[in-house]
Amino acid sequence: MPAGIPPFFRFNVIRDNIHSRNILSWILVPGPDILDIQIFRDAGLGFSLLTTILVAVQDRYLDLAGSATDEYFLRARDSLTSVYPDTLSVSPITNAEPLCAISGTVIGFDGLPKFAVNVIVEPSIPIGVSALGFGVSKKFLITTTDASGFFSIDVLQNAIVRFKIPDADIDFQTQIPDESAIDFSELLLVGGPIFGVVEEEEE
Numbered sequence: 001m002p003a004g005i006p007p008f009f010r011f012n013v014i015r016d017n018i019h020s021r022n023i024l025s026w027i028l029v030p031g032p033d034i035l036d037i038q039i040f041r042d043a044g045l046g047f048s049l050l051t052t053i054l055v056a057v058q059d060r061y062l063d064l065a066g067s068a069t070d071e072y073f074l075r076a077r078d079s080l081t082s083v084y085p086d087t088l089s090v091s092p093i094t095n096a097e098p099l100c101a102i103s104g105t106v107i108g109f110d111g112l113p114k115f116a117v118n119v120i121v122e123p124s125i126p127i128g129v130s131a132l133g134f135g136v137s138k139k140f141l142i143t144t145t146d147a148s149g150f151f152s153i154d155v156l157q158n159a160i161v162r163f164k165i166p167d168a169d170i171d172f173q174t175q176i177p178d179e180s181a182i183d184f185s186e187l188l189l190v191g192g193p194i195f196g197v198v199e200e201e202e203e
Contacts, residue, residue, distance in 0.1 A: 010143045012154060014099075015068050015092035022066030022092045026074060027058045034076045034084075042071040042089070068092055088142055100176050103152040104184025106145050106168050113149025118142055120164040121155055124173050151184075163187065 010027040024039065034055045041050040041063065053061065055076070063070070071091045076084040106114045121141040143153045155161060157178045164171045174187050 013092040022063040024061045038075040098157045099154040101181040105149045117145045117167045119151045122162045124160045124162045
């Protein structure tokens with residue numbers, strides 16, 4: 001695996017309050033032969049190994065005893081001694097509300113797709129509730145573009161969030177529509193103030 005490229009380009013944790021469980025999902029970057037994935041959970045006492053599973057390119061794990069405040073990270077191994085960098089720790093959303101799949105392609109100023117670029121979604125309102133009463137992520141969500149610059153990330157409908165793609169100078173606030181899917185370019189058109197990119201002209 002090339003240095004600096006994480007083994008995961010998508011890792012989300014969704015809280016299913018109806019069944020009192022957390023749903024962990026991930027997609028692996030194609031290429032390396034990975035022996036297994038270790039799932040770590042912090043239930044308030046520090047991170048400890050939750051389970052070790054055989055790897056799949058795309059997979060899902062149900063933490064039946066998980067709470068809304070648990071945090072997780074994944075660790076991939078291609079042997080008993082070789083360990084890839086850990087994913088960032090993520091927490092489940094506070095409520096199982098409808099999600100909106102946001103997808104798009106990040107293109108650089110040179111016109112070429114940007115590979116392994118972070119796409120970050122941060123809550124723009126107090127943790128745990130949105131303007132319309134919907135749950136939001138306790139921490140930021142993050143995904144990474146693939147070789148063609150494509151990304152997809154699931155965000156709660158109606159949540160007010162801040163989108164950041166540092167390598168593309170994109171940083172803006174918006175409210176996620178009550179739709180099951182939307183193209184990222186449409187959010188750019190309706191987004192709020194862009195932070196650190198566009199300066200206001202002096203009168």
